Amino acid sequence: xKRATAEGINSVLSTPLMVAARPVGALNIYSKVVHSFGPxxxxxxxxxxSRSSTIVADTQTGDADxxxxxxxxxxxxxxxxxxxxxxxxMGQRAITRDAAAAELRRSARRADTPxxxxxxxxxxxxxxxxxxxxxxxx
Amino acid sequence: xxxxxxxxxxxRKSADPSLGDLWFRYFALGGASSTLEVExxxxxxxxxxxxxxxxLAVALNERFSELGGDHPxxxxxxxxxADG
Numbered sequence: 001x002k003r004a005t006a007e008g009i010n011s012v013l014s015t016p017l018m019v020a021a022r023p024v025g026a027l028n029i030y031s032k033v034v035h036s037f038g039p040x041x042x043x044x045x046x047x048x049x050s051r052s053s054t055i056v057a058d059t060q061t062g063d064a065d066x067x068x069x070x071x072x073x074x075x076x077x078x079x080x081x082x083x084x085x086x087x088x089x090m091g092q093r094a095i096t097r098d099a100a101a102a103e104l105r106r107s108a109r110r111a112d113t114p115x116x117x118x119x120x121x122x123x124x125x126x127x128x129x130x131x132x133x134x135x136x137x138x
Numbered sequence: 139x140x141x142x143x144x145x146x147x148x149x150r151k152s153a154d155p156s157l158g159d160l161w162f163r164y165f166a167l168g169g170a171s172s173t174l175e176v177e178x179x180x181x182x183x184x185x186x187x188x189x190x191x192x193x194l195a196v197a198l199n200e201r202f203s204e205l206g207g208d209h210p211x212x213x214x215x216x217x218x219x220a221d222g
Contacts, residue, residue, distance in 0.1 A: 072162075074166065075165050075166035078166035078167070079165070079166060079168050082167060082168050083168065098189075102192075105192060105196055105213050106213060106215075109196075109199070109213065112203070114200050114203070115167055115196055116166065
């Protein structure tokens with residue numbers, strides 16, 4: 001407070017920014033004048049804080065959307081990789097999808113590798129095939 | 139031999155991922171149950187299918203690994219699981 005006074009600040013009005021009944025920050029207004037903030041200033045600050053809170057809340061929701069979007073994108077990529085690896089194992093070993101899924105889990109565990117990473121190596125182990133339609137290949 | 143449900147519950151408590159984190163991991167592995175169902179599995183209010191049980195075990199084990207731990211949860215058809 002001494003430092004504030006030294007900076008020429010003699011009044012502070014602090015109003016909480018509330019989102020869903022939880023404080024997320026504060027709106028601080030400083031004045032060089034002593035006892036600068038009366039009831040009408042407090043009321044106007046509260047009005048401004050409530051509008052600001054809405055903007056803060058919208059920003060936070062936007063951040064949450066972005067996080068969920070990123071997680072979903074990652075999860076869908078992982079699912080597709082695992083599904084393709086199961087397909088490769090089904091083809092290579094002539095086994096059912098359930099057996100391929102179990103084999104993938106078991107192998108990833110033994111290799112101490114996350115399943116989607118192990119799935120990538122399974123897919124990479126499958127040599128590319130050339131498929132020709134409508135004609136016999138030699 | 140520990141029952142799968144109690145092993146899952148014990149592992150959950152020690153790794154303690156949030157429901158959202160656990161569900162995303164489970165979903166990324168190919169799981170199709172909702173967050174509500176996964177929450178019910180965690181609390182023993184619903185019995186997961188063998189496939190779901192295995193996927194949740196993998197999800198939790200992968201989290202253990204990231205935390206620097208071992209793979210304490212057995213796979214349903216992995217006979218070697220008990221040996222580590």
